[in-house]
Amino acid sequence: MQFSKIKEETISLIRSWDRSKSFGVDPLYVDNDLLTGGELEDRKDRLHDLFHTSSSVLDNLYKQLKDTPFMILISDADGYILKSWGNSPFIDRARKVWLDAGANWHEKVKGTNAIGTALVEKKPISVVGEQHYCQENHFLCCYAAPLYSPTGELLGVLDVSGDVRHHQAHTMGMVIAAAQACQAHLLLESAKRELTLCIQETDTIIDGYGQPLISVDRDGMITRINQDAARILGLPSEKCIGQHLSRWFSQKDTDEILSAKGPSFVEPKLKADSSGGEKIKKWIVRPVRDQRDRVIRTVLSPKPLERKEQIQKVNVQEVKEQSPTRESGIICNCPKAKEVFRLASVVAPTDATILIQGETGTGKEVIAQSIHRTSGRSGPLVVVNCAAIPESLIESELFGYEKGAFTGAKSEGHQGKFEAADGGTLFLDEIGELSLASQAALLRVLEEKRVTRIGSHRSKPVNVRIIAATNRTLSKEVEENRFRADLYYRLCEIELFLPPLRERSDLFDLAEHFLGQMAKELGVPHISLDQVAREKIAGYSWPGNIRELRQVLRQAAYQACLLRRTSTITVQDISLPREKGLHSTIHSKSGFWNQQEEETIKMAIQKTRGNLSEAARLLGISRTTLYRKLNQYPQVREMRKRVLKS
Numbered sequence: 120m121q122f123s124k125i126k127e128e129t130i131s132l133i134r135s136w137d138r139s140k141s142f143g144v145d146p147l148y149v150d151n152d153l154l155t156g157g158e159l160e161d162r163k164d165r166l167h168d169l170f171h172t173s174s175s176v177l178d179n180l181y182k183q184l185k186d187t188p189f190m191i192l193i194s195d196a197d198g199y200i201l202k203s204w205g206n207s208p209f210i211d212r213a214r215k216v217w218l219d220a221g222a223n224w225h226e227k228v229k230g231t232n233a234i235g236t237a238l239v240e241k242k243p244i245s246v247v248g249e250q251h252y253c254q255e256n257h258f259l260c261c262y263a264a265p266l267y268s269p270t271g272e273l274l275g276v277l278d279v280s281g282d283v284r285h286h287q288a289h290t291m292g293m294v295i296a297a298a299q300a301c302q303a304h305l306l307l308e309s310a311k312r313e314l315t316l317c318i319q320e321t322d323t324i325i326d327g328y329g330q331p332l333i334s335v336d337r338d339g340m341i342t343r344i345n346q347d348a349a350r351i352l353g354l355p356s357e358k359c360i361g362q363h364l365s366r367w368f369s370q371k372d373t374d375e376i377l378s379a380k381g382p383s384f385v386e387p388k389l390k391a392d393s394s395g396g397e398k399i400k401k402w403i404v405r406p407v408r409d410q411r412d413r414v415i416r417t418v419l420s421p422k423p424l425e426r427k428e429q430i431q432k433v434n435v436q437e438v439k440e441q442s443p444t445r446e447s448g449i450i451c452n453c454p455k456a457k458e459v460f461r462l463a464s465v466v467a468p469t470d471a472t473i474l475i476q477g478e479t480g481t482g483k484e485v486i487a488q489s490i491h492r493t494s495g496r497s498g499p500l501v502v503v504n505c506a507a508i509p510e511s512l513i514e515s516e517l518f519g520y521e522k523g524a525f526t527g528a529k530s531e532g533h534q535g536k537f538e539a540a541d542g543g544t545l546f547l548d549e550i551g552e553l554s555l556a557s558q559a560a561l562l563r564v565l566e567e568k569r570v571t572r573i574g575s576h577r578s579k580p581v582n583v584r585i586i587a588a589t590n591r592t593l594s595k596e597v598e599e600n601r602f603r604a605d606l607y608y609r610l611c612e613i614e615l616f617l618p619p620l621r622e623r624s625d626l627f628d629l630a631e632h633f634l635g636q637m638a639k640e641l642g643v644p645h646i647s648l649d650q651v652a653r654e655k656i657a658g659y660s661w662p663g664n665i666r667e668l669r670q671v672l673r674q675a676a677y678q679a680c681l682l683r684r685t686s687t688i689t690v691q692d693i694s695l696p697r698e699k700g701l702h703s704t705i706h707s708k709s710g711f712w713n714q715q716e717e718e719t720i721k722m723a724i725q726k727t728r729g730n731l732s733e734a735a736r737l738l739g740i741s742r743t744t745l746y747r748k749l750n751q752y753p754q755v756r757e758m759r760k761r762v763l764k765s
């Protein structure tokens with residue numbers, strides 16, 4: 120050993136003896152500090168990672184010392200020996216001085232000794248024979264080196280102890296090397312864990328990224344791929360990994376992708392025989408470089424399409440479409456509306472979130488129902504009218520609540536609409552009416568795909584397809600900060616715009632359909648419109664759209680059949696509000712609507728002689744709604760009383 124090293128060790132030993140004296144350690148009598156079994160196990164548990172990762176190093180060290188009068192010990196940072204390995208007869212002698220698992224060899228207990236002194240001095244040290252402070256330990260020669268965690272925390276000490284007669288200076292070197300190897304293993308393990316976490320984190324990010332992503336190595340083999348991209352390639356993601364890009368792209372395109380030196384666009388064609396579905400026009404290629412600036416990975420993602428392109432793209436799909444038919448109760452003989460239904464039928468079986476926009480009464484709920492019916496989802500369609508629920512209740516309606524969550528809560532708690540729609544579709548009608556606070560809560564559920572009942576700490580996974588609808592222009596609401604932009608983008612993965620009735624060419628198909636329904640209700644074979652009535656209908660702008668058409672025809676049909684006893688509707692039967700100022704009246708759902716509604720209910724009550732169940736059935740509304748309507752229109756109530764008396 121070098122002189123300076125010896126000098127340094129000697130100074131450490133002198134300091135240690137001073138400390139031992141000041142701690143009041145008696146060199147002739149050791150007052151041992153021993154752990155109970157439970158405490159020993161607890162302390163071992165805390166160093167589990169060290170023991171686990173260092174087992175091969177310690178096994179090796181043990182093999183080297185197996186036939187010698189030496190033993191290996193590991194202590195924790197407080198000086199308690201947690202593990203020891205060794206052979207008798209030396210181990211039996213060592214036990215007599217409690218050089219064994221469970222005993223504390225801190226300087227405060229044992230005075231100067233390799234374990235205790237290495238812990239305090241925080242460096243490797245050997246303590247040989249009489250260098251030990253306590254007399255009973257003079258038969259020992261001990262070599263110890265501190266063990267540190269990857270973050271630099273002192274974990275304990277690795278010690279090799281033996282009979283003083285076998286003291287050899289090089290043993291110290293062996294212990295230092297073994298301690299370093301233990302630390303390296305710990306570091307490697309923690310790096311591996313960090314890497315695993317990183318990979319899991321990245322996988323989670325790329326899967327929820329909302330854009331297809333493919334990563335290939337420099338030979339063109341796929342190393343990572345998210346679900347969206349796998350769908351394009353037409354194979355499950357696990358089957359794509361390890362496949363060469365040339366399975367999907369031509370050799371020329373593959374070479375172009377792999378030779379990209381910086382972010383660029385390529386326009387490769389997916390091979391005709393690839394089993395994948397979507398065709399992408401352009402891909403963005405982003406090379407990933409290592410520390411030496413070499414391209415080691417290439418990430419491919421499709422260039423996002425403009426909305427117009429997206430719609431065209433879906434339209435060219437060879438997907439079996441389900442056009443609305445008369446049997447389904449949906450009339451759609453106009454090219455503009457057909458286009459919307461075509462797109463709806465293409466996206467119905469996917470999980471894409473759909474935003475339906477259109478004026479009031481254009482059939483947003485009708486198309487939502489059609490999407491749900493053809494989605495293949497086994498759960499129910501749950502409809503929530505966001506405008507009809509008071510703001511203070513909307514979150515409990517959507518997410519549910521636990522018992523006693525708030526004053527007035529049902530004692531057994533309440534399932535929210537999200538849970539009710541699990542496995543199915545949640546139709547959020549009039550989404551534009553949601554307050555900003557409720558928008559934030561909704562966004563959270565959409566992102567996490569988990570719902571937490573109010574008053575609960577546990578969240579529950581939900582598999583719900585969202586269809587939202589509004590008659591506001593949501594992008595304008597976003598611009599004016601009344602609707603969250605992030606929620607808007609979440610909701611409009613697919614946007615459907617239903618045309619207003621005045622832009623549809625199938626007005627008379629719709630009229631005929633409704634008149635057919637009314638003929639059934641009124642028990643007549645057929646109801647028709649005369650020419651002048653048709654002209655009046657054709658010349659009107661229908662701000663209340665299909666709903667308004669149905670209401671107007673219903674009133675006209677009742678008037679013609681019940682009051683005039685004819686099945687031909689004439690212009691006198693058709694009562695249209697003055698067009699001036701109509702829009703606001705329709706939108707406020709008051710005025711004109713109320714008059715129409717009141718008249719229609721009166722006729723139904725007359726026809727059914729005051730029987731509310733039958734009247735409700737005739738009107739196509741629930742009994743509860745009819746009761747509500749009777750409260751709203753006192754004159755109808757009075758009329759019913761008269762009908763019942765007569």
Ligand SMILES: Nc1ncnc2c1ncn2[C@@H]1O[C@H](COP(=O)(O)OP(=O)(O)OP(=O)(O)O)[C@@H](O)[C@H]1O
Pocket residue numbers: 448449450451477478479480481482483484485486548588589590629632665666669
């Ligand atoms: N294509 C269609 N064929 C037959 N009936 C239709 C069609 N579209 C809509 N309707 C009828 O028109 C009425 C209004 O439709 P719906 O409730 O779906 O409109 P909406 O756009 O959701 O209205 P709001 O914005 O006021 O909620 C309903 O009675 C519906 O049955």
